Amino acid sequence: MVDIGLFGLLVVAIAAGFFLGWRQRGRRLQQDDRHFGPKYFKGLSYLLNDEADSAVDAFIDSLEVNPDTLETHLALGNLLRRKGEVAKATRIHQNLLARPSLTTQQLHEAQLELARDFIRAGLLDRAEGLLQELVDVNSQYKAEALGHLIEIYQDEKDWGKAIESANQLSLRRFGRQAAGERAIARAHFCCELAEDAMEQNDMLAARRYLQNALGFDRQCVRASLLWGEMEHRLGNEREALKALHRVPHQDPELLVESLDLLCACYERLGDHRGLQRYLEELLAQYPSSSLVIKMAEQVRWARDDHAAADFIAEHLRRRPTIKLLNRAVELYLLHSEGRARDNLQLLKQLVDQVMTAKPSYHCKKCGFAGNQMHWLCPGCKTWGSITPITGVEGE
Numbered sequence: 001m002v003d004i005g006l007f008g009l010l011v012v013a014i015a016a017g018f019f020l021g022w023r024q025r026g027r028r029l030q031q032d033d034r035h036f037g038p039k040y041f042k043g044l045s046y047l048l049n050d051e052a053d054s055a056v057d058a059f060i061d062s063l064e065v066n067p068d069t070l071e072t073h074l075a076l077g078n079l080l081r082r083k084g085e086v087a088k089a090t091r092i093h094q095n096l097l098a099r100p101s102l103t104t105q106q107l108h109e110a111q112l113e114l115a116r117d118f119i120r121a122g123l124l125d126r127a128e129g130l131l132q133e134l135v136d137v138n139s140q141y142k143a144e145a146l147g148h149l150i151e152i153y154q155d156e157k158d159w160g161k162a163i164e165s166a167n168q169l170s171l172r173r174f175g176r177q178a179a180g181e182r183a184i185a186r187a188h189f190c191c192e193l194a195e196d197a198m199e200q201n202d203m204l205a206a207r208r209y210l211q212n213a214l215g216f217d218r219q220c221v222r223a224s225l226l227w228g229e230m231e232h233r234l235g236n237e238r239e240a241l242k243a244l245h246r247v248p249h250q251d252p253e254l255l256v257e258s259l260d261l262l263c264a265c266y267e268r269l270g271d272h273r274g275l276q277r278y279l280e281e282l283l284a285q286y287p288s289s290s291l292v293i294k295m296a297e298q299v300r301w302a303r304d305d306h307a308a309a310d311f312i313a314e315h316l317r318r319r320p321t322i323k324l325l326n327r328a329v330e331l332y333l334l335h336s337e338g339r340a341r342d343n344l345q346l347l348k349q350l351v352d353q354v355m356t357a358k359p360s361y362h363c364k365k366c367g368f369a370g371n372q373m374h375w376l377c378p379g380c381k382t383w384g385s386i387t388p389i390t391g392v393e394g395e
């Protein structure tokens, strides 16, 4: 069944096609030939019989391609793609490319639209070929083509090529916001390369990529975290801490992502006092549930479970979050007995259920929510837009 929107769209397109074709032919046809042509009625009858494919063919046949009618063809093709009718959109754009009557710029516009059809259809190789051509001939659509190439290389995890395309794009003028987003993306491409290098134990390359990442974006928390991880793996705890100490200045919202590694580095150095001092400093400036829990671990190590539980309970009064409640109940459970233990266990089950049902992270741009940290938002494909959720259900 052809849906009503698509039906209306094709009727309008065929009517417009007929009108424009009729207007042109009018110059060369006799007066009594000005009536609806057979292709127009054929197109309508295809629509009425739910034969949308044939209706698109009828549209292509009934409207000659020339500079005057190009916009109608492009508009229909793009609307079809947006409605998910990619094969039909592709036919319309391919038909345009086969017409020598168009100017070079118009052919490039059709080529860009065809590449977008291929991206939508998941035919990334074919899209890449068309887009690369537009870049190579320095087309008017070079910036758009580079933008799409970056998306393709991101999907294919070809970070080297993504950086290359982003570098070409950065040579062009953009607004401050667009330039900032490009810099953030390039920093993340370098972080991806650094992660690959670290996986292969090539720390020399990893260090170079991380330097590049911070060169693109000084505020790149991910680069500092990776740097810390790399130095920690090499046993250079002081260097690791230097990198991790940058995180709160880069983006305090992402501070919680550094805490596990931070504690591991201080502990390997045996510097519990240093860790406690640093956590206290952080808590005063950037309070969060995760920080309170980390500090409670220090209290537990220095004193006992009761003291740690009391420490959390005290903060719970000022900062009532599910996370803190959960940790306090866990600690109290360790030493409870009888009826009190049963009640605490019931409370723990309830808290667990709430925590499992609630996401821990969200995207500040599109609202995507999940329980895992993603550097690239799976919802809107923006780099670095996901942060831990704050408030009662989060930090």
Ligand SMILES: [Zn+2]
Pocket: 363, 364, 365, 366, 367, 368, 377, 378, 379, 380, 381, 382, 385
């Ligand atoms: Zn998003």
